[in-house]
Amino acid sequence: MKHITTLLLLLIGLSPLWSQTNIAEAADDIESQVIEWRRDFHQYPELSNREFETAKKIAKILKSMGLKVDEGIAKTGVVAVLKGGKPGPTVGLRADIDGLPVIEAVDLPFASKEKTNYLGNEVGVMHACGHDTHVSMLLGAAKILVDMKNELQGTVVFVFQPAEEGAPPGEEGGAKLMIKEGIIDKYGIDVFFGQHISSITEVGHINYRVGGLMAASDRFVIKVKGKQAHGSRPWSGVDPIVTSAQIIMGLQTIISRQTELTKDAAVITVGMINGGVRNNIIPSEVEMIGTIRTLDKDMQAMIHEKIKHTAEHIAIAQGATAEVEIQPYCPVTFNSPELTREMISSLYTAAGEENVHVVPAVTGGEDFAFFANEVPSLYYFVGGRSSDIKPENATSHHSPTFEIDESGMKLGVKSLVQLTVDYMSKNAK
Numbered sequence: 383m384k385h386i387t388t389l390l391l392l393l394i395g396l397s398p399l400w401s402q403t404n405i406a407e408a409a410d411d412i413e414s415q416v417i418e419w420r421r422d423f424h425q426y427p428e429l430s431n432r433e434f435e436t437a438k439k440i441a442k443i444l445k446s447m448g449l450k451v452d453e454g455i456a457k458t459g460v461v462a463v464l465k466g467g468k469p470g471p472t473v474g475l476r477a478d479i480d481g482l483p484v485i486e487a488v489d490l491p492f493a494s495k496e497k498t499n500y501l502g503n504e505v506g507v508m509h510a511c512g513h514d515t516h517v518s519m520l521l522g523a524a525k526i527l528v529d530m531k532n533e534l535q536g537t538v539v540f541v542f543q544p545a546e547e548g549a550p551p552g553e554e555g556g557a558k559l560m561i562k563e564g565i566i567d568k569y570g571i572d573v574f575f576g577q578h579i580s581s582i583t584e585v586g587h588i589n590y591r592v593g594g595l596m597a598a599s600d601r602f603v604i605k606v607k608g609k610q611a612h613g614s615r616p617w618s619g620v621d622p623i624v625t626s627a628q629i630i631m632g633l634q635t636i637i638s639r640q641t642e643l644t645k646d647a648a649v650i651t652v653g654m655i656n657g658g659v660r661n662n663i664i665p666s667e668v669e670m671i672g673t674i675r676t677l678d679k680d681m682q683a684m685i686h687e688k689i690k691h692t693a694e695h696i697a698i699a700q701g702a703t704a705e706v707e708i709q710p711y712c713p714v715t716f717n718s719p720e721l722t723r724e725m726i727s728s729l730y731t732a733a734g735e736e737n738v739h740v741v742p743a744v745t746g747g748e749d750f751a752f753f754a755n756e757v758p759s760l761y762y763f764v765g766g767r768s769s770d771i772k773p774e775n776a777t778s779h780h781s782p783t784f785e786i787d788e789s790g791m792k793l794g795v796k797s798l799v800q801l802t803v804d805y806m807s808k809n810a811k
Contacts, residue, residue, distance in 0.1 A: 466534025
């Protein structure tokens with residue numbers, strides 16, 4: 383039986399040294415190092431386009447593995463290239479590296495105490511979406527793949543991408559800027575694989591979906607202009623605060639009454655509202671900022687039109703005016719149907735078939751979508767919730783209490799390696 387297994391491995395192009403069992407053992411061996419890396423990145427997070435020290439650490443670790451490393455990609459991105467011992471396709475593996483302006487409320491010995499300035503305000507900084515785990519899992523995968531370099535049938539490009547959460551206003555950044563700078567052509571990337579840790583998915587499980595996995599994300603700004611007046615004499619002015627309240631309610635009916643939700647999900651959320659300086663002064667202007675999430679291009683276009691129409695006409699009815707600006711952020715994160723079906727067996731191998739699940743689309747956005755628009759790609763979720771925590775009690779991403787069970791990272795490492803090796807074996811030149 384041993385000789386038959388060896389022959390089969392050779393026939394698919396994978397050395398017996400790197401069988402499924404040995405990939406799992408390699409992930410076991412590097413787990414403590416991955417956790418150590420994660421804790422360091424977690425303790426010292428940096429905001430989008432400001433990941434200077436994070437990038438230096440990543441580059442140093444990659445260079446210590448003997449990899450060719452390029453720095454300063456899309457401002458603070460890091461890219462490393464591993465050429466295998468045999469010819470074959472080029473696989474891109476991506477991790478995002480930025481933190482969020484959130485004050486950490488988790489009692490951990492490596493909790494972030496970092497503070498910085500964001501949009502004129504002093505804020506905390508926290509890896510409140512798990513990007514620290516993404517970096518560490520990709521570094522772990524890189525170490526294993528470096529160790530199996532001679533058996534690899536192709537090239538691996540490790541992409542550590544900044545500004546996934548969005549560049550500061552007035553700046554470019556993220557995957558979109560990496561593509562603009564020519565990352566796909568420069569490194570000859572044929573396919574991309576990426577993953578996201580999930581605080582609501584149990585450790586040891588993987589969730590995926592063929593086609594649209596995550597929503598397109600657009601930002602909108604609505605400026606409502608009225609006429610300033612004394613708060614005791616509202617009839618002498620035009621109140622943009624009351625007008626804005628009516629616009630907010632009107633926006634909700636776009637989803638609840640005008641959007642065919644049986645076709646796909648959609649969301650409009652107003653996340654910021656600014657206006658006024660004193661309790662007894664009706665201001666002249668109010669600004670609202672929010673997000674739009676859609677999974678269908680036609681619905682996206684319709685909702686954009688409806689937001690503009692609704693805001694402008696409610697304002698006119700109140701004697702005010704509304705200016706609407708919609709800024710596209712990222713498209714739908716789309717998993718290539720052909721690639722996903724080809725590689726699902728690799729996820730089964732990494733996690734066990736019973737632990738791999740097809741899930742509904744998610745209304746969160748992810749700028750990995752820009753890579754997926756360029757080359758066939760597969761993006762999936764890796765479990766980071768302890769089995770003793772109920773899903774309904776799991777902490778939310780982007781919250782001060784966000785927390786991950788570090789034992790879930792081993793599957794992330796293992797799945798990245800398995801996908802890379804299997805894709806190369808199936809598509810070797």
